[in-house]
Amino acid sequence: MGGTFDPIHHGHLVAASEVAAKFALDEVVFVPTGQPWQKSNKEVSKPEHRYLMTVIATASNPRFTVSRVDVDRPGPTYTIDTLRDLREQRPDADLFFITGADALAQILSWKDVDELWSLAHFVGVTRPGHELHNLGRDEDVSLLEVPAMAISSTDCRNRVNEGNPVWYLVPDGVVQYIAKYGLYAPHPDAAELAPALTGSDDQARTE
Numbered sequence: 001m002g003g004t005f006d007p008i009h010h011g012h013l014v015a016a017s018e019v020a021a022k023f024a025l026d027e028v029v030f031v032p033t034g035q036p037w038q039k040s041n042k043e044v045s046k047p048e049h050r051y052l053m054t055v056i057a058t059a060s061n062p063r064f065t066v067s068r069v070d071v072d073r074p075g076p077t078y079t080i081d082t083l084r085d086l087r088e089q090r091p092d093a094d095l096f097f098i099t100g101a102d103a104l105a106q107i108l109s110w111k112d113v114d115e116l117w118s119l120a121h122f123v124g125v126t127r128p129g130h131e132l133h134n135l136g137r138d139e140d141v142s143l144l145e146v147p148a149m150a151i152s153s154t155d156c157r158n159r160v161n162e163g164n165p166v167w168y169l170v171p172d173g174v175v176q177y178i179a180k181y182g183l184y185a186p187h188p189d190a191a192e193l194a195p196a197l198t199g200s201d202d203q204a205r206t207e
């Protein structure tokens with residue numbers, strides 16, 4: 001599953017878990033992007049932060065792993081390169097590429113899209129607020145309904161920035177990581193709310 005994962009959230013994890021179960025996958029490799037070229041108009045956290053949050057979020061699942069192929073490759077991240085690198089590392093594997101409905105809707109704009117189908121089978125999953133389009137390529141693309149998680153990384157970033165909690169939207173370790181490194185530049189006025197981000201029980205205690 002490729003993604004910018006800024007930050008990784010439970011929508012990503014549920015989708016991956018569901019696809020793994022339905023397709024009897026041995027492993028789900030999370031691949032954080034290096035430079036997501038279609039998000040070049042947005043501010044994206046450093047790849048190393050996004051990679052580490054993905055490692056933290058997936059550590060408890062024995063079938064989940066994280067690959068650095070996109071983080072370590074210089075230049076814009078293209079899935080054609082991701083899949084070629086993974087193919088080289090796992091020559092005998094059947095590769096599946098998991099995308100949410102919004103990403104699948106953009107796939108025809110991806111680099112070398114015509115070659116992508118020969119490198120992996122694509123699985124498009126439902127996502128609240130987005131229509132899951134049938135691309136008319138039934139052999140190459142499967143569509144799967146997954147439990148609806150109305151969570152986006154954009155919303156998580158905005159919540160942190162405004163001093164609102166992201167507990168239970170992202171894994172606990174990711175909440176702590178965001179607070180530790182001050183990601184998503186909390187608004188200065190949010191300082192008083194900082195314990196809500198770090199989970200300090202000073203804030204939670206009722207006097």
Ligand SMILES: Nc1ncnc2c1ncn2[C@@H]1O[C@H](COP(=O)(O)OP(=O)(O)OP(=O)(O)O)[C@@H](O)[C@H]1O
Nearest residue numbers: 003004005011015099100103127149151152153154
């Ligand atoms: N809640 C969700 N349910 C299902 N799929 C999701 C969900 N959130 C993200 N995805 C899918 O996970 C992949 C990686 O998504 P990405 O890291 O860009 O997260 P995002 O929440 O869409 O981020 P942003 O809000 O910054 O655009 C994409 O294929 C996306 O469609």
Ligand SMILES: O=C(O)c1ccc[n+]([C@@H]2O[C@H](COP(=O)([O-])O)[C@@H](O)[C@H]2O)c1
Nearest residue numbers: 002003004036038077078079080110111
């Ligand atoms: O190959 C491309 O041209 C391409 C363009 C946009 C997105 N992708 C991939 O789609 C996945 C989700 O991307 P994003 O930007 O929604 O986080 C991630 O693995 C990206 O590398 C790939």
